Amino acid sequence: MNLGAAEHHVAAGRPAAQQPGALRRIEVAGVGRVFEDGFEALASASFEVPAGSLTVLVGPSGCGKTTLLRMIGGLDSPTSGAVRFLGDAGTLPPPRTAFAFQEPRLLPWRSVAANVALPLELAGVPRGERLDRAASMLERVQLADAGRRLPGQLSGGMRMRASIARALVTEPELLLLDEPFGALDEITRHALDDMLLSLHARLGMTVVMVTHSIVEAAYVGSQVVVMAPAPGRVVATVRPGFAQPTPALRATPEFAAATAGIMRSLAQAMVPAGGAP
Amino acid sequence: MIRRAFHAAFPPVAVVLALLAAWQAAVWAFAPSEFLVPAPMAVARALRDGSSQLLAAAWLTGLSAAAGFALAAGIGIVLGSVLSASRFLMRGLYPIATLLQMVPLVAIAPLLVVWCGYGARTSIASAVIVSLFPVLAATLDGMRSTDPGLVELFQVNRATRLQRWWKLELPWAIPSIVTGLRIAAGLAVIGTIVGEFVGAFAGEDAPVGILITSALRENRTDMVFAAVFVASAVGFVLFGVVSLLGWVLLRRWHASAR
């Protein structure tokens, strides 16, 4: 639990890059995790997350994506290697980080607005201010009218958006998303991918997102880290590099080529003889 | 609305009326002595003739039961919260609480008189003793079943232990606590009357327990039945208040209240 909430009020609102001592990149350096039962979930994963990027972790079930994301967020510690946060002048303390879990994890007895305001409430932000901030965040995820409803009255996609609004309400420098749209149908997922991209463009935070979907990875990722299982490892880092993805992009040959590239990396890694490092 | 109330009330009312009719018929047919089994009509007469005495008794017993119930609810919820927060305390205290719950109330009721003296305090203590455990167990169970994902959410947001209890574990446990309180409501009335059997004053202002013992002494079985009826009514009111409270707290978000 080391999420650097001490800086909660210091930097709120200003783009991270303008501050002295701002985060430049996150370095995942040879990170491994052997669980207490002796299971090696992750063997030496290395890659870099540039500040302000939207980095996607993609790979088959059980390859250690959640484990890795939790270690980046400080919810778990590596048994080997390290996650470093680097600025111009060396290592920094962990940035303000927010987590959106695989499930919405909303409190069923609270209105959507009160759910979104929860992190601010726990940090002691006064009621009026936190409700204002929750309302404006709900607007950004297109839930402006749902603030007074209860989670039980929302659709799955609306709940997921509420959970993302709750993660964003603290104005994090680092947003960690664990298969945020994994449980949704493809059409809704595409719409939410576009919403995520526009939020990222407007707020400028660093995002690390886990997904099962190669299409989603190619569409939203400024960088895609491809992982393979048994033991979990990073097999390639791909940069689809679509500057401003729009829904029409999904139907283009360039996009097909990008997904094919990711698929090739995955396929190579899955061949047993293909050689674990 | 009226239709729905009618649909809800009709079956139990019909069954009760049928049973009363059968009872009255059996009394006419077999004519047992009034002392063994009074006829429903005789009980109704006792209810009418003794109404002021019965109402006063219901009021006294109701007050003791409500006080005992409120104390048990408060202690049970606080103790359950404390135990759920500490594995050590739970392992240490919960088995003891379970064992204490096995001690028969009737056996220790005379002791309560020694400790609390004659009067309402003994009845209240007796009500607390029987109704505490269901609240404690329900609170503990409810809190320990808190969704670990939500606990993690609170940890990620650096909630204090107190915030986690007040904003997560307590609301999470409310459905379970309400169930515990429903059970405790009925038990509190039973506990109160047992306490009154051994430790209440007879006289003008006698509670239900005393009314029952003195009616028995006077061979007034009809009056015993009337008093039992009144005691049940007191329990029913307490149960109703708790159910209403649960409905108010849960109706918006919990399936049990829909």
Ligand SMILES: Nc1ncnc2c1ncn2[C@@H]1O[C@H](COP(=O)(O)OP(=O)(O)OP(=O)(O)O)[C@@H](O)[C@H]1O
């Ligand atoms: N606490 C734990 N103790 C032991 N093994 C664990 C633990 N947590 C995860 N693992 C194992 O580590 C491996 C990776 O788990 P992880 O949850 O990171 O996978 P994932 O890539 O997120 O999979 P999915 O896509 O299905 O969510 C799995 O084989 C899992 O069984």
Ligand SMILES: [Mg+2]
């Ligand atoms: Mg996972």
